[in-house]
Every structure is written in C-alpha cells, then in structure tokens.
Amino acid sequence: MSSIEVGGKSYETDEEGYLVDLAEWTPEVGSYLAQTEGIEMTEQHWEVINFLREYFEEYQIAPAVRVLTKAIGKKLGADKGTSEYLYGLFPYGPGKQACKIAGLPKPTGCI
Amino acid sequence: MADIAAPAYRIIPIIPALKPGAMEGKGPFVASDKINEAIGFPGHLADDWHDKAIAKMGDLLSKYRSLKVYMDACVHCGACSDKCHYFIGTQDPKNMPVARQDLMRSVYRRYFTLPGKLFPKLVGARDLTKEVLDEWHNYFHQCSECRRCSVFCPYGIDTAEVTMAAREILDSVGYGQKYSLEIIGKVHKIGNNLGLPAAALKDTLEGLEEDVKDATGIDVRFPIDVHGAEVLLITPSADFFAEPHIDSLIGYAKVFHATGTSWTVSSMSSEAGNFGMFIGNYEQLRTIALRIRQAALELGVKRIVVGECGHAWRVAYSFWNTLSGVGDGADPNDRFAQMLQKQLDHRYKQPTHICEFTWDMIQDERLVFDKSLNDKHIITFHDSCNVARGSGMGGYPGGQFDIPRNIIKAVANNFVEMDPSTTHERTFCCGGGGGLLTDDLIDVRVKGALPRMEVLQQVADEHGVNFMACICAICKAQFTKVLPIYGFDRKMIGGVHQLVSNAIKLGVK
Numbered sequence: 001m002s003s004i005e006v007g008g009k010s011y012e013t014d015e016e017g018y019l020v021d022l023a024e025w026t027p028e029v030g031s032y033l034a035q036t037e038g039i040e041m042t043e044q045h046w047e048v049i050n051f052l053r054e055y056f057e058e059y060q061i062a063p064a065v066r067v068l069t070k071a072i073g074k075k076l077g078a079d080k081g082t083s084e085y086l087y088g089l090f091p092y093g094p095g096k097q098a099c100k101i102a103g104l105p106k107p108t109g110c111i
Numbered sequence: 112m113a114d115i116a117a118p119a120y121r122i123i124p125i126i127p128a129l130k131p132g133a134m135e136g137k138g139p140f141v142a143s144d145k146i147n148e149a150i151g152f153p154g155h156l157a158d159d160w161h162d163k164a165i166a167k168m169g170d171l172l173s174k175y176r177s178l179k180v181y182m183d184a185c186v187h188c189g190a191c192s193d194k195c196h197y198f199i200g201t202q203d204p205k206n207m208p209v210a211r212q213d214l215m216r217s218v219y220r221r222y223f224t225l226p227g228k229l230f231p232k233l234v235g236a237r238d239l240t241k242e243v244l245d246e247w248h249n250y251f252h253q254c255s256e257c258r259r260c261s262v263f264c265p266y267g268i269d270t271a272e273v274t275m276a277a278r279e280i281l282d283s284v285g286y287g288q289k290y291s292l293e294i295i296g297k298v299h300k301i302g303n304n305l306g307l308p309a310a311a312l313k314d315t316l317e318g319l320e321e322d323v324k325d326a327t328g329i330d331v332r333f334p335i336d337v338h339g340a341e342v343l344l345i346t347p348s349a350d351f352f353a354e355p356h357i358d359s360l361i362g363y364a365k366v367f368h369a370t371g372t373s374w375t376v377s378s379m380s381s382e383a384g385n386f387g388m389f390i391g392n393y394e395q396l397r398t399i400a401l402r403i404r405q406a407a408l409e410l411g412v413k414r415i416v417v418g419e420c421g422h423a424w425r426v427a428y429s430f431w432n433t434l435s436g437v438g439d440g441a442d443p444n445d446r447f448a449q450m451l452q453k454q455l456d457h458r459y460k461q462p463t464h465i466c467e468f469t470w471d472m473i474q475d476e477r478l479v480f481d482k483s484l485n486d487k488h489i490i491t492f493h494d495s496c497n498v499a500r501g502s503g504m505g506g507y508p509g510g511q512f513d514i515p516r517n518i519i520k521a522v523a524n525n526f527v528e529m530d531p532s533t534t535h536e537r538t539f540c541c542g543g544g545g546g547l548l549t550d551d552l553i554d555v556r557v558k559g560a561l562p563r564m565e566v567l568q569q570v571a572d573e574h575g576v577n578f579m580a581c582i583c584a585i586c587k588a589q590f591t592k593v594l595p596i597y598g599f600d601r602k603m604i605g606g607v608h609q610l611v612s613n614a615i616k617l618g619v620k
Contacts, residue, residue: 015140015289016550059311064352067318083354093592095353096550109294109304110384110420110548110584111353 006032018099018106022056025103033101037092045089045101047076052102062099062107115557117597118200120565126193130202138249139551140289149296150395153285160284161239165222167283171276172223178276181268182219185209191260191270196539197253200558208260208270211250215277218243244286251277252288253555255545256389257496262536274545275391282390290549291386298399302381303348309378315351316376323361329617331368333360336410337375342367343407344376345383345427346418346465347584355605356587359419362608365615366469370477374416380406383423384584388430389546397434400426404435404451413456416463419606421544421583425501427462437462460506466582467504469611470514473521480614485523488578490610491570492516492528493563493590494538495583509535515582515607522614527574530566539563541581543589557593564597571599580607 002017003010006029012020017036019025030049034041041049051071055063063071065083073081086094095107121127144154157163172179192207193199204210213235220227220236227236237243256271264270281287297306307315316333323331334340344367350360367374380402387396407415415437417427432438436448438461443449455461472478492515504510512535520526533539542559570576581587581604590604 059314060308061306061311063311064315064357065354066322066357067315070318070322107305107352108290108549109297109306109352110347110349111305111356111588 004029004032004036016100016106019103022103022105025053029103030101033103037097037100039090039097039101041101044076048072048086048089048094048098049102051075052098052104056102056104062095062104065095068094115553115596117564117593118558118561120561120568121199124562124565127199127202129204131204133203134201134206134249134253134555135203136249137253137552137554138245139252139547139549141248142285142287142289142292146289146293146296147282147285147287150292150299152282152287152292155285157285160244160286164239164244164280164284167280168219168276169223171279172219175272175276177269177272181212181273182216182223184266185212185216185268186266188265190263190265194260194263195254196257196259196542196562197255197555197559200542200561201253201555205246205250206253208254211254212268212270212273214243214246214250215273244281247277248281248286248288251281252547252552255496255540255543255547255559257540257544258500259496259537259539262500271545272391275389278389279391282392287390288546290551291389291546295386295390295395295399298382298386298402302379302402304382304384304386305348305352307348307351307381312351312376312378312381319357319361319364323364327617329368331361331364331617333364334373334375336378337373338409339411340373340375341412342372342374342414342416343403343410343412344374344416344418344465345380345403345423345462346376347383347420347423348381349584349588350418351381353584353588355591355602355609356419356584358612359606359608362606362610362612362615363418363465365612365617366465366472366478366608369479369615369617369619370472375410375412377406377410379409383417383420383427385423385426386546388422388426396426396430400431400434403431404437404447407437408447408451408454411454413454414459414463415455415461416465416468418465419582419584419608421495421497421585422501424464425497428464428502431462464504464514466514466518466607469608470505470518473518479616479619480522480611481616482522482524482614484614485610486525488523488610489525489527489574489576490519490523490578490580491526491567491576492519492534492607493541493579493581493586494534495581495586496538496540496544498582499536499538515580518607519580519610522610527570527576529570533562533566541583541586541589542593544583544585548585548589553592556589557596560589560593560597564593564599567599568597577603579604580610581605582607
C-alpha cells in the first residue's frame with residue numbers, strides 16, 4: 001500500500017492513489033489529490049466534488065454520469081449540465097478523476 | 112495518462128517490426144489479499160505456490176481435454192502471429208498468439224511430457240519459476256480472449272482457452288488480477304459489476320423516466336423488480352451508469368414501450384456481464400449466472416432478454432442452458448433449472464438478444480421510425496469479438512452479423528462498412544476486452560486499438576463516417592477512452608439501440 005502526506009498527516013491510498021478510508025477525507029486532502037491529477041481546483045470543481053460526496057453518502061456509490069450532469073445543471077444552470085462541461089473540469093473522465101479527488105472509491109466495471 | 116500516445120498508423124498494414132521486450136513488466140495490478148479472499152482464492156503467493164500451480168495445471172489438463180490438445184497440437188506455423196491486435200500495436204514478439212501460448216506450453220512440456228522431463232533444453236521446456244509466473248501474469252493479461260487468431264489457426268487452437276487456463280492457475284495460487292477479481296466480488300455481494308446498490312439503481316431509473324418524458328412527452332417506464340412482468344432484461348450495469356451506454360438502455364425501454372411489452376430489471380441480478388468467463392473459472396461463471404436464474408424465478412418472468420454486452424451474450428447463448436436452465440440442456444436433476452424451464456415461454460428463443468427482439472418487432476411492423484433523425488450520422492458497425500466469434504443470433508449462421516446491421520439500416524439512412532478483413536468473424540477486438548478494461552492497462556489498450564482505428568480512419572476519410580455503432584459495453588467504454596487519443600471525438604462510439612432511440616416514433620401504433 002502507498003500513502004500520501006498532507007498537513008503532516010499520512011493517509012493510506014491504493015495503487016492508483018485513491019484514498020483507502022473515505023472517512024479520512026478533508027478538503028485539504030482533496031486539493032492535494034487534485035494536484036497529483038494536475039487539476040487546479042476552482043469553485044466549479046468544488047461544486048462537483050461536494051455533490052459527489054453527498055450522493056455517495058446517500059447511495060454508497062458515485063452517481064451515474066447522467067445523474068451528475070442533471071444535478072449540476074439544476075444547480076448551476078442548464079448550459080453546465082452537460083458531459084462536455086464536466087470533461088472540461090475533469091479531463092480524464094468526470095467519474096474516475098472527480099471520484100479520486102472526492103476521496104471516493106474508483107468506480108470500476110465496464111465503464 | 113498524459114504520457115500515453117497512440118502508435119502511428121501503419122502505411123501498409125503488414126507484420127510490424129519486432130520490438131522484443133517492449134511490453135515486459137506492463138502487466139496489471141495483482142489482486143490484494145482482501146479481494147482474493149472475498150471470492151475464495153488464496154490471499155497471496157504462499158511458499159508452496161509452485162507445486163500448487165503445477166497440480167492445478169494437471170487438474171485442468173485432465174478436466175479439459177481441449178487444453179491438452181492445444182498444448183500438443185501447435186506446429187508453430189505462424190498463421191496466427193500477425194492476427195493479434197496486441198501484437199500489431201505493441202510489436203512485442205511475445206504478443207504473437209503462438210509465442211504467448213508457448214509461455215504455458217514450455218511449462219507443460221517440462222512437467223507433463225516425457226522428452227521435457229528428460230531433456231528439457233532440447234524441447235524448449237522450462238521450469239515454472241517466479242520469473243515465468245510473472246511473465247504469465249504480464250502477457251496473459253495482454254490477451255483479450257477475442258479469438259481472432261483462432262479463426263486463422265489451421266488446427267483450430269482456441270487461444271482464449273489457453274489464456275483462461277493460465278489465469279485460472281494464477282488465481283489458484285493467489286496471483287490473479289485486481290480488476291477482474293474485484294469486479295467478481297462486487298457481483299457476488301451487490302449484484303452487479305459496478306457495485307450499484309438497489310437504491311441508487313432505482314434513483315437512476317426514476318431519473319431516466321423524467322428525462323425521457325421531458326424529451327418526448329411520453330411516459331416511458333423503466334420498471335424494476337416487477338413481479339409477473341413478461342420480460343426480464345439482463346443488461347450490463349454500465350447501461351445504468353455510463354455514457355454512451357445509458358442511451359442504449361433508453362432505446363430498449365422505448366422499444367418495450369412501443370410494442371406494449373411488460374418488462375422489468377432486477378435489483379438483485381442487475382448484471383449481464385460475467386467475468387467468471389474471463390478468468391476461466393467454471394464455479395465463478397456458474398455462481399454469477401445463477402443470480403439470473405434466481406431473479407427470473409422470483410419475478411416469474413416468461414422471457415429473458417439480454418442487453419448490449421458482448422461477452423454476456425456469449426455466456427448467455429453458449430452456456431446459460433447448462434449453467435442455469437435458460438434454454439434447453441440443463442441437468443434433469445437440477446430442480447431449479449427444470450423449474451425455470453417450465454416457467455419460460457418456449458414460443459420465444461430463450462434467451463433472446465435485444466437485437467433479436469427489436470429486429471423481430473421491426474419485421475412484424477410494430478415499430479415506426481423517422482430515419483431522418485439519424486441523418487447527422489454516417490454510421491459504421493464494429494462487430495464485438497464475443498458476439499462475432501462466440502455466439503449467434505436469429506437461429507441461422509451469420510445472424511449475429513446481419514441482425515444488428517439490419518436494425519441500423521432500418522433506423523438510419525447512412526451506413527458504411529469498414530474493411531471486410533476487419534469485420535464479421537475477422538473483426539478486431541476494441542483493445543479492452545477480456546478483463547483488460549482497466550486504467551493500469553491503458554498503454555496496452557491504446558496500442559491494441561490500433562488496427563480498428565486504422566480502418567475507422569479510412570472510412571472517416573473516404574466516406575465521412577462519424578459514428579461507430581456496436582453492441583458491447585466494454586467496446587463502448589474502451590472507445591470512449593481511446594478515440595480521443597487517436598484524434599477522434601469520444602462521442603463517435605455508441606450503441607445500436609442509441610440509434611433506435613434517436614429514430615423511434617412513440618405513440619404512433
């Protein structure tokens with residue numbers, strides 16, 4: 001197992017840098033993980049990350065891309081409720097990259 | 112990710128120059144103790160792994176006579192060598208199917224043949240060392256079990272079965288692959304590859320009902336856990352989650368709606384995919400398939416329809432009958448299989464592929480389309496390997512090639528074929544099949560997509576093709592990821608039922 005260090009504290013991650021214990025997540029850890037992905041976090045990024053965490057808390061999985069785009073569209077306006085907008089924020093796929101920053105397990109399957 | 116680049120197209124698509132060792136050490140992550148133990152495999156390599164691996168190999172050779180024939184029959188003629196997309200894309204000679212198989216064949220000779228036992232060096236026999244085991248883990252995860260090479264083998268050697276055997280041996284000593292084994296654990300625990308719990312599934316389906324209502328003004332239902340429905344839809348869980356998969360799910364729902372078919376999905380059995388096949392493990396294959404039987408019995412359905420998933424259709428078409436009693440051939444003493452046999456309506460093909468269902472309805476003139484709604488697309492069709500080479504449709508040879516194409520032509524005006532040396536039974540794998548659709552294998556996935564991308568580029572240049580349809584969740588996810596790396600739009604890939612969804616007229620009949 002690997003680990004990352006943020007603010008003097010060590011956090012365990014898996015082979016791909018996903019946080020092992022999502023309860024340990026803090027916004028600082030999120031910012032650090034975003035850096036490792038080469039993403040500079042803006043307010044728009046945090047909107048998505050916060051929604052992901054809320055959804056996960058309720059359903060124990062990240063939302064489907066469509067659910068995510070719809071929720072973002074409702075919150076930030078229809079022009080932002082598109083997968084293009086999300087790919088713009090998270091170029092390696094909103095699902096996997098945003099989940100990593102949000103401290104959620106990576107969704108895997110035929111996706 | 113940033114350092115992954117597409118290999119250059121070949122000017123003349125011939126055997127590439129060799130790059131020995133190009134893909135050494137590029138294997139996938141090894142499954143953790145937790146992942147292994149959750150599905151009954153040893154947590155990790157133990158001291159006695161060597162003897163256990165050889166014993167497992169002996170067990171497989173005695174159980175599967177085909178494997179022994181494949182070990183003995185190869186004459187190294189080389190007909191398969193340039194047929195593999197991973198060899199073409201990586202140029203690593205160990206990715207020639209014959210050479211990849213020889214990684215196992217050399218060990219077979221050492222332990223199971225007299226000349227190999229007596230004079231190993233003379234017959235190219237090798238001890239099973241840790242280095243050899245690592246080589247297996249590496250290269251048997253650079254095969255997508257697509258069986259293209261087998262089409263060209265004069266002896267009919269099924270290379271996929273050799274890969275499956277190697278993976279089964281690796282799993283039996285706790286040295287399997289993280290991606291596939293983690294997914295199998297999720298199916299057993301939650302009911303689908305994604306780990307999508309019932310509440311999330313219900314929420315997603317409700318959202319889709321709203322979306323379709325907004326888009327069409329029609330109440331198209333996405334029913335879940337409905338007892339007494341006629342059809343149980345078994346579809347890859349990616350259809351509930353990912354883009355563009357979900358657009359095909361909407362297409363199936365519209366077809367069921369337009370034909371007045373009562374249908375349901377099951378929250379307990381919400382996965383068509385069966386990774387038990389990818390790892391060559393019969394027990395896992397069967398346990399996963401039995402969830403579908405349980406759901407069918409509990410819901411009392413009359414038909415089982417399978418969504419757009421390549422390997423699921425191979426499992427359903429070729430193995431469900433004896434595994435679970437969907438279709439004829441279950442053990443007469445298997446009470447639940449016999450119960451399901453009686454319950455299902457045998458006026459219909461069991462199981463039915465969603466393409467067969469839709470095509471039947473088109474032929475019966477029960478669906479109406481406005482083909483012009485697909486006019487923005489110039490469409491080609493990518494045959495998925497497991498459908499093309501591991502199954503059938505329509506009850507006649509070649510039906511699996513015709514029926515998806517017939518549907519496309521019924522719902523759209525512009526259809527173009529790709530180079531025939533890369534379609535039908537000679538189709539190339541997307542590069543992500545067989546348990547390779549994972550980020551830790553992205554390099555081999557991108558390289559393996561090369562032959563398909565070359566011919567796609569050709570029809571894009573010559574005919575303006577801007578949409579590649581397919582009927583496989585893995586193909587959809589793989590191309591979404593690799594198309595941009597080759598300079599295409601990721602939205603160029605989509606399902607056949609996505610095109611159906613675009614053109615179907617609801618509320619007409």
